[in-house]
Amino acid sequence: MVNYCIRRILSTIPVMLFVAFFVFSLLYLAPGDPALIIAGDHASADDVARIRQALGLDQPFLIRFWDWLVRVAQGDLGQSIFTSLPVAHMIGQRVGPTLSLMVLTIAFSVTIAVPVGVLAAWRRGSWVDHVVTAGAVLSFSVPVFVVGYLLAYVFAVELGWLPVQGYTPLDAGLLPFLGNLILPVLALSGVYIALIARIARAAMIEVLTQDYVRTARAKGLGHRAVLFVHALKNAAVPIITVIGIGVALLIGGTVVTESVFAIPGLGRLTVDAILRRDYPVIQGIVLVFSITYVLINLAVDVLYTVFDPRIRY
Numbered sequence: 001m002v003n004y005c006i007r008r009i010l011s012t013i014p015v016m017l018f019v020a021f022f023v024f025s026l027l028y029l030a031p032g033d034p035a036l037i038i039a040g041d042h043a044s045a046d047d048v049a050r051i052r053q054a055l056g057l058d059q060p061f062l063i064r065f066w067d068w069l070v071r072v073a074q075g076d077l078g079q080s081i082f083t084s085l086p087v088a089h090m091i092g093q094r095v096g097p098t099l100s101l102m103v104l105t106i107a108f109s110v111t112i113a114v115p116v117g118v119l120a121a122w123r124r125g126s127w128v129d130h131v132v133t134a135g136a137v138l139s140f141s142v143p144v145f146v147v148g149y150l151l152a153y154v155f156a157v158e159l160g161w162l163p164v165q166g167y168t169p170l171d172a173g174l175l176p177f178l179g180n181l182i183l184p185v186l187a188l189s190g191v192y193i194a195l196i197a198r199i200a201r202a203a204m205i206e207v208l209t210q211d212y213v214r215t216a217r218a219k220g221l222g223h224r225a226v227l228f229v230h231a232l233k234n235a236a237v238p239i240i241t242v243i244g245i246g247v248a249l250l251i252g253g254t255v256v257t258e259s260v261f262a263i264p265g266l267g268r269l270t271v272d273a274i275l276r277r278d279y280p281v282i283q284g285i286v287l288v289f290s291i292t293y294v295l296i297n298l299a300v301d302v303l304y305t306v307f308d309p310r311i312r313y
Helices: 002-029 034-039 045-055 061-073 087-122 127-141 144-158 174-208 211-218 223-234 236-245 247-260 266-276 279-307
Strands: none
Touching (some): 002 061, 002 279, 087 127, 087 174, 087 236, 087 247, 087 266, 087 279, 127 174, 144 174, 144 247, 174 223, 174 236, 223 236, 236 247, 247 266, 247 279, 266 279
């Protein structure tokens, strides 16, 4: 098991290097001259030259990449072109709302989706199973921003139960903190719940046909013990996998959700940076999101050793 974990950790090194190379190349994959685009149509040649020097465009590509990689390894993600603030500082200021939104969404989605998927598998073919399946298809079909606008209109505008936008830090109080995040979490968790519930249902259906489950039932164990003690533990591997993979949906969903509910997080910062073509900020955010996704998948691989006894080497 230890050797397996070490191999998985070492395998992430080339993946992160590739991610870093791709993120750095974003500046040069953009159509046109980035310096000219940033400077604007009415900029002078000196302005364009200054921006090219600030971006390092006057040096060879590999040298620029190596210098950038060394700075990133030291925690320096560069400076914003428009605000002149360090990108790492800007990300640090915005990471709190995004992290809160993602953690609450994951906790809420897993809490709802896993029992629902288990129930649908246990009642396979019944009306409960059909309702869960139809609900999952509907959640996949409706875009996040449509759900967000509907929730905001009903619960914030019409009923006035919840704030329509903004973010309150946790240190300002638990109720205001949750009040600003209830609607964004509900909007963002729909697709995530549908994904986890469908995988949990499929995994549980396969496990419930195994001999040891029938033996447990024959011994007189109750449905709860059979489902959640014996079956769910052996069906946990694909469920954990899809929870990790689903983080990509959350990363993309936060950009839309934070824009709909005016949450000052990384998603909103990404939209602002794209609109202003602030390439250092875009590079920094994409790099942080990509490395986060790689590390979460690494954690999922390590968890395999806990839930799958076949992984020993």
